[in-house]
Amino acid sequence: MASPTQTLEFQAETRQLLQLVIHSIYSNKDIFLRELISNASDALDKLRLESLTDTDLAADTSDLHITLEVDRQARTLTVRDNGIGMTREDVVDLIGTIAKSGTASLLAKIKEANDAEAAQNLIGQFGVGFYSAFMVADKVTLRTRRAGTEQGTAWESDGEGTYTIAQADDLPVGTSVTLHLKPADGEDGLGDYLAGWKIRQIVKQYSDFIRWPIRMAAEPVSADAESGAADEAVAGAAGAPETLNSMKALWARPRSEVTEAEYHEFYRQISHDWQDPAETIHMRAEGTFEYEALLFIPAHAPFDLFSRDTKRGVQLYVKRVFIMDDCDALMPNYLRFVKGVVDAHDLSLNVSREILQHDRQITAVRRRLVKKVLGALKSTQAANTEAYLKLWEQFGRVLKEGLIEDRDNTEALLELVSAASTNDAEKPTTLREYVARMKDGQDTIYYLTGENRQMVENSPHMEAFTAKGYEVLILTDPVDEVWTDQIPTFDGHRFQSIAKGQVDLDHDADVSDEAKAEKARCEQDFAALLAWLETTLAEHVKQVRLSTRLTTSAACLVGDAHDLTPTLEKMYRAMGQDLPPVKRILELNPTHPLISALHQAHQTKPDDPGLTDIAELVHGSALLAEGGDLPDPARFTRLLTDHLTHTL
Numbered sequence: 001m002a003s004p005t006q007t008l009e010f011q012a013e014t015r016q017l018l019q020l021v022i023h024s025i026y027s028n029k030d031i032f033l034r035e036l037i038s039n040a041s042d043a044l045d046k047l048r049l050e051s052l053t054d055t056d057l058a059a060d061t062s063d064l065h066i067t068l069e070v071d072r073q074a075r076t077l078t079v080r081d082n083g084i085g086m087t088r089e090d091v092v093d094l095i096g097t098i099a100k101s102g103t104a105s106l107l108a109k110i111k112e113a114n115d116a117e118a119a120q121n122l123i124g125q126f127g128v129g130f131y132s133a134f135m136v137a138d139k140v141t142l143r144t145r146r147a148g149t150e151q152g153t154a155w156e157s158d159g160e161g162t163y164t165i166a167q168a169d170d171l172p173v174g175t176s177v178t179l180h181l182k183p184a185d186g187e188d189g190l191g192d193y194l195a196g197w198k199i200r201q202i203v204k205q206y207s208d209f210i211r212w213p214i215r216m217a218a219e220p221v222s223a224d225a226e227s228g229a230a231d232e233a234v235a236g237a238a239g240a241p242e243t244l245n246s247m248k249a250l251w252a253r254p255r256s257e258v259t260e261a262e263y264h265e266f267y268r269q270i271s272h273d274w275q276d277p278a279e280t281i282h283m284r285a286e287g288t289f290e291y292e293a294l295l296f297i298p299a300h301a302p303f304d305l306f307s308r309d310t311k312r313g314v315q316l317y318v319k320r321v322f323i324m325d326d327c328d329a330l331m332p333n334y335l336r337f338v339k340g341v342v343d344a345h346d347l348s349l350n351v352s353r354e355i356l357q358h359d360r361q362i363t364a365v366r367r368r369l370v371k372k373v374l375g376a377l378k379s380t381q382a383a384n385t386e387a388y389l390k391l392w393e394q395f396g397r398v399l400k401e402g403l404i405e406d407r408d409n410t411e412a413l414l415e416l417v418s419a420a421s422t423n424d425a426e427k428p429t430t431l432r433e434y435v436a437r438m439k440d441g442q443d444t445i446y447y448l449t450g451e452n453r454q455m456v457e458n459s460p461h462m463e464a465f466t467a468k469g470y471e472v473l474i475l476t477d478p479v480d481e482v483w484t485d486q487i488p489t490f491d492g493h494r495f496q497s498i499a500k501g502q503v504d505l506d507h508d509a510d511v512s513d514e515a516k517a518e519k520a521r522c523e524q525d526f527a528a529l530l531a532w533l534e535t536t537l538a539e540h541v542k543q544v545r546l547s548t549r550l551t552t553s554a555a556c557l558v559g560d561a562h563d564l565t566p567t568l569e570k571m572y573r574a575m576g577q578d579l580p581p582v583k584r585i586l587e588l589n590p591t592h593p594l595i596s597a598l599h600q601a602h603q604t605k606p607d608d609p610g611l612t613d614i615a616e617l618v619h620g621s622a623l624l625a626e627g628g629d630l631p632d633p634a635r636f637t638r639l640l641t642d643h644l645t646h647t648l
Contacts (some may be wrong), residue, residue, distance in 0.1 A: 005166035032136055033199070034206035035129035036079040036177055036212060038321045038349055043083025043175060044212045045402075050084060059147040059173060067241070068216040072194050075181045081212075082174040085146040088153045127499040129178075134159035136193055137179035143168055144175040146154075170603060176411065193488060195350040200244055209249035209320040249320050251294035251343055255282045267296045271313065271339045275299045278391055279376045281340070289361040293369060295340035297376060305337060313339035314369075318347045329356035334402035335373055337395055340577065342369070367408070374412045381416065381430075388427060392418045396477075403483035414490050420474040420645055421474050422455055422466065429473075432489045437471060444496045447473035449480050460553035460625050461498045467551050472498060481568040499626070501561040503549045522546065522590055529602045530588075536615045537586065540631070547587030554592040555622040557584045559598055561598050566628055586619060594618070613639045619635045 046065045051059050060082075061465050069078040086094065097340035115571050123251050133140050138158060145152035145168075151172030157163035181193055192198040196216065203214055219241070250258050250266050250273040264276045271277075284292045295314070311326035313336065320343060343364065356362050377399075381388040392399075401414045418428040423437065434445060446465060450456035456474045465472050475484065484495055526546055533544040541557075550556060559565060564572070564582050572579055598614055605611070622637045623629070 005164050007162055007164050009162045019510045022479075027349060028225045029132075029135045029619065031206065032132040032179075032319060033079070033193075033202045035132050035349065037066060037203070037207045037210060038289065038319070039130060039177075040079055040083060040175070041207075041210050041212055041319070041321075043081050043085070044559065046172075047082075047084040050147070050508065052308070054148075057148050065213045065215055066210075068199060068244070069196055069218070070199070072197070075194065076178050077193055077199075078176055078178040079324050080174065080176040082172065082308070085149075085174050086144045086153065087146045087149060087169070088151070089151050090146065091142070091155050091441050094269060103299045120373055122446065124182060131159070133177065133179050136181055138182050139180040141178040141180070142175065143178075145171040145173055150317075152327070160330075161365060166550050169452065187304070203244040205394050206322040207320075208316065208322070209247065209252075210245055211247055211252075211320060213243045213247060214245045216244055219331070224586065249343070249565060251253060251282065251292040252340055258282070263294075263296075263460035266294070267339065270315065271296065271298065273302075276389070277331065277339070279380060281372050281376050282367075283372060285365070289365070290345040291342055291365060293340065293342045293365075293372075295338055295369065297373065297391070297395075298337060299331065299390075299394075301337060301398075310336060312336040315341045317341055317343040318349055319343070319345060320349070321349060323347075323351065324353070327353075329353065329359070329362050330369060332366070332370060332406055333404065334398055334400075334405055335370065337398065338373055355492065370409060371412075371563060372445075374416065377416055378412070388420060392416075392428070397479060400483055402485055404479070410487065414487070419447075420475065421459070421471055422462075423471045434471060434473065435491055435493055438493075439470065442470070445473065445490060445493050446481075446496055446498050447484060449475045449484065451566065452476055456626055458624070459499075460550055460556040461558070463551040463553060464503065464505055464549040465498060469504055470505060478567070481565055483569065485565075497559075497565070498549065499565070500559045500563065526588075526590060526599060528606075529599050530605070532602060533586065533588075533615055536612055537619055540583065540619055542583035543559065543585045543587045545585060545587055546590050546645070550589035552592075553622075553625065554591060554594045555586060555588050555618050557619075557622045557626060557628070558582050558587055566626075588618075613643065619642065 011609065044066070045157065047059055048061055048064060051061050064082060067078075067080040069080060071078075072429045094207075140157055140159070142155040143152060144155075152168035154166050154168040155163060175292045179193075199216060207214060220636065248262075248266075250262060260280075263280050263282075266549060269271065269281075276299065278299040281293070281295040281297075283295075302310070312331050312333070314325040314327050314331045315325055316327040316330065317510055327342070331338055344362075344365070346361075357436050375387070377391065377604035380391065396418060399413065399416060403410060403417075414431055415526070419431075421429045421434065423429060423434075438445075448456050448459060449459055450459065450564050453474050453476060456462070462472060487495060489495065530546070534541070537544065547556065549558075558584070563584070564579070566582075566584075569582055590596070590599070595618075598611070598618070601608065601614075602611060605638055616636070617639055620630055
């Protein structure tokens with residue numbers, strides 16, 4: 001005898017929670033279909049597994065699939081599977097999860113959540129994705145029979161406060177969920193969910209890689225059918241089923257079973273890039289947290305790589321179900337050019353970005369992905385220098401951001417750095433190669449930053465290094481100003497800007513006593529001029545001293561060892577930071593004719609007002625030589641013109 005239909009009432013807290021699910025939690029209503037397809041896929045997985053472990057289970061697993069059925073006249077959309085199915089007890093336990101204990105505490109947490117995303121994560125943890133169907137339906141009917149049983153169950157609810165449950169006869173094994181869609185004339189445009197194009201779009205976006213076929217039967221379309229339905233006729237007026245998903249989750253297959261052509265085709269699909277990727281990284285992790293990852297390093301940089309609105313290229317899936325694009329919890333900003341997918345097995349479908357940012361397992365996945373990407377770049381560097389230099393040309397500037405952001409991988413990133421240097425006008429050098437060429441007794445890696453190579457090579461700071469054959473790295477990316485200021489050493493060798501601090505390329509053992517004595521006499525002889533210049537130029541410089549880095553130029557400006565560079569100072573000011581002006585050190589070349597003449601003039605006519613003009617010209621010339629901005633260009637031009645006129 002069939003059991004009577006029971007009408008059960010949700011608790012007051014549960015009714016409130018259900019209303020939140022329907023009206024507040026999910027910002028994108030399309031995901032209702034993702035949730036139902038994911039549930040159906042799980043049911044198929046369970047039937048396949050149980051049929052392997054229970055030889056007595058009479059179940060047909062020859063054609064496991066999911067079917068989507070549209071009835072426009074009845075305004076229903078049905079998601080049907082021939083999976084494991086449910087007993088009456090299962091329905092009460094699983095579909096009725098929302099009415100279980102703990103609802104009140106969950107409701108309190110949702111009400112305390114500051115935003116919809118945080119609330120959505122709580123819903124995902126509670127496991128009520130099934131109820132997202134009520135966002136688009138005013139009634140949901142579920143009919144199911146579990147494999148190995150004879151009796152089916154029917155469940156139905158309008159989501160308002162009660163549900164019915166009853167025995168159902170003559171049901172096939174599996175589950176069907178029928179959504180009685182809300183009227184189509186509302187603001188939400190719900191009629192689209194009856195259109196084949198809309199269903200295909202949702203399945204392609206969220207469920208394309210589900211391992212089971214998702215089929216939709218196309219029905220004949222009358223001449224007066226509603227707009228958007230004509231695409232059903234294209235698929236076949238006879239109602240032949242159409243498979244909507246590709247089922248090709250390359251990341252879930254062993255690498256030995258995937259061809260390069262398949263990798264490249266998948267890369268083009270997710271990146272919209274017409275070129276093949278430079279590197280493919282296919283990995284699988286098993287243990288307490290299982291996941292697969294398929295990552296690609298592009299051959300060229302996207303046009304928006306340095307745009308403020310650029311997004312990272314890694315997509316997150318959970319058990320082949322698409323969750324989100326540009327998952328920033330999985331890849332640091334300096335690897336934003338990496339494309340690909342990560343498929344985690346143990347996350348909620350409704351996991352939020354906020355939770356991902358603080359999840360220890362996701363943090364561990366991120367660390368491993370970063371090491372894999374950096375390892376792939378290092379392997380390319382070792383195997384094919386030319387190919388690596390092409391990659392560095394495209395992504396080197398953004399990779400160097402990692403030297404600022406990612407201290408855990410500083411050494412690995414430094415090994416990847418390639419830079420122009422005075423050693424070779426054409427080919428960049430690695431830091432490892434620079435160290436191998438260092439002079440005997442040299443323990444410092446010398447570099448100079450600037451806007452371009454020509455400006456750096458012509459800088460007065462280069463003169464002594466060029467004369468004595470010391471190699472200098474030429475760094476011209478804006479980020480170089482920052483990372484060189486924060487990274488102290490490489491392989492035990494200190495980084496030193498040749499535009500900062502004292503520079504003495506003469507080792508004590510190589511300098512005669514006579515030369516040392518001559519240097520001391522020169523410093524004593526110039527002491528009065530240096531003191532006068534410090535007073536005269538006090539508004540612009542904090543010290544004036546004799547230089548050991550100049551051979552042909554009259555003067556140059558340098559910073560103290562820990563001073564901000566002029567370029568870095570400009571960058572901070574452009575970002576709105578209010579910094580006090582950084583005064584620098586003026587160094588003079590005592591052997592230069594101009595400095596010698598100024599020295600003699602100061603000795604003989606120390607009160608000559610014309611000397612002040614010469615002092616300003618020396619300082620301004622040094623500022624221009626390094627690409628700096630004159631404080632008063634008009635005054636500098638007038639002084640220069642006047643003194644040139646007097647020499648004619």
